[in-house]
Amino acid sequence: MAARAYFGRRVGLSASHRLHSDGLTVDENRAAYGKCNNPHGHGHNYVVEVLVGGPVDPETGMVVNLADLDEVLRTRVLERFDHTNLNLDSLFLNHVPTTENLCRAVFELLKDAMPVGELEYVRVEETENNFFEYYGE
């Protein structure tokens, strides 16, 4: 039985967003989101960190091949979100694109797409000083 280990990968993506809820008034949006509610949005250099768990393949010494994982991250996450306005993505038509919701969206996009192993968590860093993690339900 191969030992279980984890493989982590961090990738950057740059995107804009505006925090605004249609369920709140103008004043309530301003109170809830502050500068993040400014009408034209703003952007971040996000870092998405994924951790994949699984047995270490005795033939390769790997939980997952980096090239295979990168391909999934590229097609499922980076091509979708990098250099885009998150508010315009279909996933955020009914959800405010907070980094909490982005983190959960990335997890859901990736959880069934791992080349091998299981997605342990997704962490999204909005800036160097704030980040969010989601481990699934």
Next chain:
Amino acid sequence: MIFLTRRATFSASHFYWNDKWTTEENERVFGRCANRNGHGHNYTLEVTVAGEPDPVTGFVVDLKWLKDVMERDVLAEFDHRHLNLEVPEFAEGKLIPTSENIAIAAWKRLEPAVLGAGGAGLSRVRVYETPEIFAEYRGGK
């Protein structure tokens, strides 16, 4: 329970190769990592121990002691070495020195000293190959 983490860095070279495979298979699976002349990384070793703070010292473990254990049991034999050629766990093709296997090897090297000291258990070993690529081992199967 408190989790205490100490980081240390080491620089080493390695390559990925499975002797059971042809050159073409090795190059297909491992890409540039299959270059048998090797390449190197500045690794970061991150060791997390878990336990209750000692009522007298307030320490889970003494950080200086943990630093010395990491230095003696891992860095002294990994730092500025060719992992495939000079580190017993990986030598002579025994084990491919991927970050996963380096994390497991470091865990096995550190566990006796941590358990022997009492008071704390090894919780997690992470090996960062670059700031963007890392592997983690939490013990067990």
